[in-house]
Amino acid sequence: MGACTAGGVVHDVGVISLSHVTKQFQATRKADACEAVRDVSFDVESGKVTCLLGPNGSGKTTLLRMLAGVMTPTAGEVVVAGHRLPGELAEVQRVVGFVTGSTRLYGKLTGREILRYFGKLHGIERKPLTARIAELIGLLDLGEFIDKRVDTLSMGMRQRVSIARALIHDPRVVVLDEPTAGLDILSSRALMDLMLSLRDQGRTVLCSTHLMGEVSLIADRVVIIHEGTIRFDGELTELYEKAGDRNLEHAFLEVLGIEKKEVQA
Numbered sequence: 381m382g383a384c385t386a387g388g389v390v391h392d393v394g395v396i397s398l399s400h401v402t403k404q405f406q407a408t409r410k411a412d413a414c415e416a417v418r419d420v421s422f423d424v425e426s427g428k429v430t431c432l433l434g435p436n437g438s439g440k441t442t443l444l445r446m447l448a449g450v451m452t453p454t455a456g457e458v459v460v461a462g463h464r465l466p467g468e469l470a471e472v473q474r475v476v477g478f479v480t481g482s483t484r485l486y487g488k489l490t491g492r493e494i495l496r497y498f499g500k501l502h503g504i505e506r507k508p509l510t511a512r513i514a515e516l517i518g519l520l521d522l523g524e525f526i527d528k529r530v531d532t533l534s535m536g537m538r539q540r541v542s543i544a545r546a547l548i549h550d551p552r553v554v555v556l557d558e559p560t561a562g563l564d565i566l567s568s569r570a571l572m573d574l575m576l577s578l579r580d581q582g583r584t585v586l587c588s589t590h591l592m593g594e595v596s597l598i599a600d601r602v603v604i605i606h607e608g609t610i611r612f613d614g615e616l617t618e619l620y621e622k623a624g625d626r627n628l629e630h631a632f633l634e635v636l637g638i639e640k641k642e643v644q645a
C-alpha cells in the first residue's frame with residue numbers, strides 16, 4: 381500500500397483496492413443470468429470521501445457488497461486494508477463498517493441492546509463499549525429512541541440505529557450504500573457531517589448515492605459506474621470542470637453518454 385500527500389496530510393493509497401473485479405449472477409427461476417460488475421479496477425484512499433454514483437441497476441450495491449466481504453467476486457481481486465478477500469474475511473470485518481439498507485435489525489431488542497450485542501461480538505470491553513454507545517447516541521442523535529424496541533421505530537430511526545451498529549467498532553474503513561435513504565434533512569445532514577469528520581480523522585469513506593446535492597457537499601472523489609463498468613474516476617473538481625457552467629447532473633449524464641438524448645427528447 382503506497383502513500384501520497386495532499387495539503388500536508390499523508391493518505392494511504394489503495395486502502396480499498398479492486399483489480400479486474402467481475403460479478404456474474406447465474407440464472408435462477410426468479411432472475412435471468414446477469415453480469416452486474418465487469419472488469420472493475422480502482423483504488424480508494426484514506427482521508428477522502430469517495431462517492432460512488434450510477435443509475436439504478438448499474439452495479440453499485442453489488443460492488444460495495446463485494447468489498448465489504450458479503451459477496452464473492454466471480455473473478456478479480458479485492459484487498460481491503462492489506463487483507464485479501466474472501467480468505468481474510470474476519471480481518472476485513474474488523475476494519476470495515478458496512479452500512480446498507482438491507483440490514484435487518486432484531487425487532488424485539490432496543491437499539492442500545494443491539495449496539496451492546498454487536499459491540500460484544502467485536503470483543504469490546506464493557507466500559508469502552510458503554511462510552512462508544514454514548515458517543516454514537518450523541519453523533520447520530522439516538523437519545524429519544526435508543527431504549528425503545530426496534531420494531532416500534534420509524535424507518536429513519538431504524539436506519540440511524542443501523543448506522544450506529546455498523547460504526548460500533550470505530551472502523552477505519554466505512555462503506556455506506558445509500559445511507560441517507562429514508563432519512564429526514566436533519567438526520568441526513570448529521571450523517572454527512574459524520575462522514576466528513578471520519579474523513580478528517582484519516583478514515584476511508586466510500587459512499588453510494590443518487591443525490592447530486594450530497595455529492596457536492598461531501599465528495600472529494602467521484603466514481604461513476606454504468607452497466608457494470610467504470611465510466612469516470614476522478615476528483616469532484618474534474619466533474620465540475622466537465623459540467624462547466626452547468627450543474628453536476630449534466631456532467632453525470634454526459635459521462636453516461638445520455639445527455640444528448642435527454643436534451644433532444
Ligand SMILES: Nc1ncnc2c1ncn2[C@@H]1O[C@H](COP(=O)(O)OP(=O)(O)OP(=O)(O)O)[C@@H](O)[C@H]1O
Nearest residue numbers: 405411414416434435436437438439440441442443
Ligand atoms: N442476487 C442477484 N441475482 C441476480 N441478479 C442480481 C442480483 N443482485 C443484483 N442483480 C442484478 O445486478 C444488477 C446490478 O444490481 P445492483 O443492485 O448492484 O445495482 P445498483 O446500482 O445498486 O442499483 P440501485 O441504484 O437501484 O440500488 C441489476 O441488473 C440487478 O438486477
